[in-house]
Amino acid sequence: MSLPTLRQILELPAFASAEILSGQTKLDNYITWVHVAEVLDVARLLSGGELVLCTGLELARSSPEARVAYVRSLAEAGVGGLGLELVRWLQEVPTEMLQTARMLQFPILVFRTEVRFAELTRAAHERILRPAPGPEEPLLEALVEALVETGRDKRFLDGQLGAVLRLPSRPRSTLLATLEALLSAQFNIAETARRLGVRRQSVYYRLEQLRGMLGDLESLERRFGLWVALELLKRGASG
Template sequence: MSVFLGEILAHPALASADPVVHPPGAHTYAQPVRWVHSSEVLDIAPLLRGGELLLCGGITLASATPEKREEYVRALAQRGIAALAIETGGALPEIPAAMLEKAREYGLPVVELRKVVPFVGVMQAINSILVSESVGHLQQADAATRAMAAELAHGASLDKILGVLAGITGSAVRLTSPWGVAMGSAAPESWEGDGGRPDDEAVAGGQGGDPGAAGRVAISVDIPVRGVLMGRLEVQVKQGADTALAHVAGERAVDILGLALLQHTPPGLHALAGAELMRAVLTSAPAWRLEQLAPGAGFPAESPAVVAAIHAASPQELRGAVETFLNSSRIPSAAYQDDAELVVMIGLPADDTVGARRKLLESLQGLEGDQDATVALGPVAGRVAEAAWSLAEARRALEIRQVRRRNASPRRRHPDHGRVVVDAEDTAVESLALTAIDASAREAFVTRQLRAVLEHDAQRQSQLLETLQVWLDSGCNTAQSARELHLERQSMHHRLQRIFELCGGDPRGTGRLASLHLAVRMAGLA
């Protein structure tokens, strides 16, 4: 059976911490836990897999801004951790009410540890139990895959193969196409439902383990065949049943179900060519290889294309929306998914490349699917052979955005709400600086151009560099800059006057304008 949060909190190693759960309730205590981890790092979410009980001493949280605490909660909730346990007292007398409210909004259970306990001892005690449980799950999952392989060898139908998995996990299972068309389903004899078809509302919860309409938990596992997404396994587990076993068994069944799909519905040549083309793009294969593969995937070798890098908690959901949109618009495309990154190459018309790319940016913002995804669209590759460069620029745009957010002042570091679409053409200057100029040369250039401004900010805790950046990015529009910085126009004029004095005069109408702008943007990469 799975190990639930309630059991862990009742274990002597944690019970002595006098834990209080926010919000209280049976559902919170029934939350399955995959692992116990401890960290004070507020940017820990990308390093987690989901299902963890995260222990936090509260020291970093005590000095963090409200915006940073909210971002911390949001990122952990999106990662799908089981719960966040925070030690109170000392540096953090209590968990901030605003933080608890955000956790409730995002559906993240928070445990307040009101007494000090050694986190190392907690992890050793609980994780040893979890390891024993995992071994048992692996043994059961391997038994399921052996039985499924035997059925496959005897030519059984998809329903019969799925029936083996349903019987061992005690769950209803369904195999669908990437677009949701049912290809097979099964349920154990004791299942009380709709004949083995998992509830659509429950399945929508995905891997996050959200409860479905009938008090059930849905798990979704992608089934690739030769690099092509051919199906999706949906497992519906009754509330209180062994969700961990269903997770492990579903993941272990991927290869067998892939072979079954290959036998019953083999992928077409077009799909295989698209997957091979994307692998070539991802590995920066030689130009001749890309040109050789492109026609089979529906891309004329000389046609322009653009590559998007998409990071999402549930990339498979967004992939379906992207591919449906592109197919309905008859736009050539090929996609490849690797963990939390989805890479999509999209063909553009030669007669209106710029306009088509602009419309594509707008469409990516409005697509259905994971609204917390971050999408970066690379620059136009003049031909398919340059697709790897477009992808590299898209990924670099994501990195530059992260650096910008980290270096931004607290008042301008707003948490993301909704899907973020990043245009790599907006970060072309930073990309050039990172790839063509070494760090020491960048630093020397920034110092020569902005030394007086940087020293002024350091000595007087002013924001002249930020003001200069906003003003230059706005095209030297003083009124717009004042609005963005929440300043009165007179205050904005005073700041600009001081900046001009430090920089040797008003740069407008001189060659210094371009060099100042370049220096400001390079300073943001530090």
């Protein structure tokens, strides 16, 4: 598992509307997790590297001094950045907050239209937890080798992909390719369709097939297991 930088998080389709207002020199810092929090004392609960998202509900009610203290507390806690939705409670980042953030080189990013924080956190967490295929990812390499060396690779494959692997060759290949594309695109249907060169309706149809055969595809643990299983298949452990 390779932690993404803030820059890489912002490149995800879910973050396409984000605008960076400060902290541009910190975009290559790693992001460890994403939290949605409105309380102004959230920094005491964090361990560093997090991206904090909020609508500005409490900030809109607070004094300029409290807002400055909030930004300082996040920066001092090593937080990776603050994402503000400028829709309901705030229409602009308060001047004192932006000045403080720029002085501290603390990243503030804003969304000027309504966004779904659930989608932002899901996309970011999938990127954070997703193994990057290839020799540069020692964790995935170690997991695959451990499964093979202990003789548990075939049982693991059956547990993760058994229903699909028992299909005839053509539908099996189609669904496996679709699953890999979905995982790579963080289940973004439009991006998956683009990668596969098919219509979005085809992706929706195949996704329903996959859900019917494999069950839960939503949890991060499940998706990680599927990544490992697909890597095992590439290495010929399908027998």
